[in-house]
Amino acid sequence: MAMRAAVMFSPRPAAERPLDVVEFGEPQPKRGEVLIEVLACGVCRTDLQLCEGDLTTRALPIVPGHQVVGTVVELGRGVDTIEVGARVGVAWLGSTCGVCRFCRDGRENLCEQAQFTGWDRHGGFAERVSARADFVYPLPHELDPIDAAPLLCAGAIGLRSLRVSGIRPGQRLGLYGFGASATCTIQIARHWGCEVYVSTRSADERERAAEMGAVWTGSYDEQPPRPLDAAITFAPSGDVVIHALRALDRGGIVAINAIHLDRMPEFDYGDLWWERQIRSVANVTRSDVRELIDLAAAIPIRTTVQRYSLEQANSALDDLQSGRVHGAAVVVPGAG
Ligand SMILES: [Zn+2]
Ligand SMILES: [Zn+2]
Numbered sequence: 001m002a003m004r005a006a007v008m009f010s011p012r013p014a015a016e017r018p019l020d021v022v023e024f025g026e027p028q029p030k031r032g033e034v035l036i037e038v039l040a041c042g043v044c045r046t047d048l049q050l051c052e053g054d055l056t057t058r059a060l061p062i063v064p065g066h067q068v069v070g071t072v073v074e075l076g077r078g079v080d081t082i083e084v085g086a087r088v089g090v091a092w093l094g095s096t097c098g099v100c101r102f103c104r105d106g107r108e109n110l111c112e113q114a115q116f117t118g119w120d121r122h123g124g125f126a127e128r129v130s131a132r133a134d135f136v137y138p139l140p141h142e143l144d145p146i147d148a149a150p151l152l153c154a155g156a157i158g159l160r161s162l163r164v165s166g167i168r169p170g171q172r173l174g175l176y177g178f179g180a181s182a183t184c185t186i187q188i189a190r191h192w193g194c195e196v197y198v199s200t201r202s203a204d205e206r207e208r209a210a211e212m213g214a215v216w217t218g219s220y221d222e223q224p225p226r227p228l229d230a231a232i233t234f235a236p237s238g239d240v241v242i243h244a245l246r247a248l249d250r251g252g253i254v255a256i257n258a259i260h261l262d263r264m265p266e267f268d269y270g271d272l273w274w275e276r277q278i279r280s281v282a283n284v285t286r287s288d289v290r291e292l293i294d295l296a297a298a299i300p301i302r303t304t305v306q307r308y309s310l311e312q313a314n315s316a317l318d319d320l321q322s323g324r325v326h327g328a329a330v331v332v333p334g335a336g
Pocket of ligand 1: 044045046047066092153154
């Protein structure tokens with residue numbers, strides 16, 4: 001059986017349309033897997049970095065997309081935890097070994113054998129996708145599939161970044177960049193009673209951040225008016241990490257929410273002194289995703305989405321690259 005999919009055969013700049021929308025072999029659910037009809041798939045900066053070659057490809061051709069909301073349509077052998085017709089989500093972490101030192105102590109995001117959706121395994125820029133049954137997340141039918149899609153990576157990695165940053169309720173948090181992930185993160189931070197300071201180069205994004213309750217907004221090189229307890233950087237730029245570091249109070253942490261950074265510039269040791277830390281945020285665990293789904297319902301987290309059909313998947317990448325996406329881009333295969 002064939003299906004329509006946006007497939008990356010070789011990386012190239014977003015403006016040169018790295019995805020080909022073609023008939024592609026429909027995935028067959030293997031033992032322990034389910035086949036899912038895709039209702040919506042969010043577009044993440046990681047998809048863009050993979051398609052442009054910033055992130056090394058691990059399988060080619062590959063169907064990118066790792067924020068999938070869909071309906072289970074077929075069960076592979078041995079699956080008895082989920083039923084046909086269930087609404088589920090699929091996220092970045094596609095499988096882990098389950099036995100290594102990281103998997104056994106709750107850090108499966110660091111598993112050396114981990115496979116990732118839309119990087120090692122075909123992802124959700126397609127009509128259908130297969131996934132390990134133990135790596136899908138049941139979602140309530142009331143949740144709008146298109147609005148929920150960006151929660152699965154942008155939201156979940158935002159939650160993990162907050163944890164890595166060490167921020168506590170009532171403290172001052174800086175967000176550097178204000179795309180899909182930061183717009184989820186600010187809602188969680190505000191729910192926790194944090195004061196949020198947002199730095200971004202786009203005036204539109206600064207305006208949206210202020211509407212969402214940021215107490216201060218500015219450009220990357222403007223210093224927030226008070227020292228920050230923690231900061232999260234979303235822009236894939238090492239210079240921005242250093243701006244964030246310089247805004248920290250003593251003992252503060254910068255969490256870098258990026259799988260790829262342009263470079264890490266040299267900086268003065270004085271900026272790191274007083275037990276400041278720079279930490280990367282690598283992937284998410286399944287419990288991060290589950291917690292985020294619960295938190296999204298409880299707060300509730302609102303997402304703003306821009307919809308694209310499968311045929312427009314290249315436009316989604318190009319818009320993300322050029323800063324033309326307000327909120328999150330979502331590919332809707334049924335909209336073609
Ligand atoms: Zn992602
Ligand atoms: Zn492992």
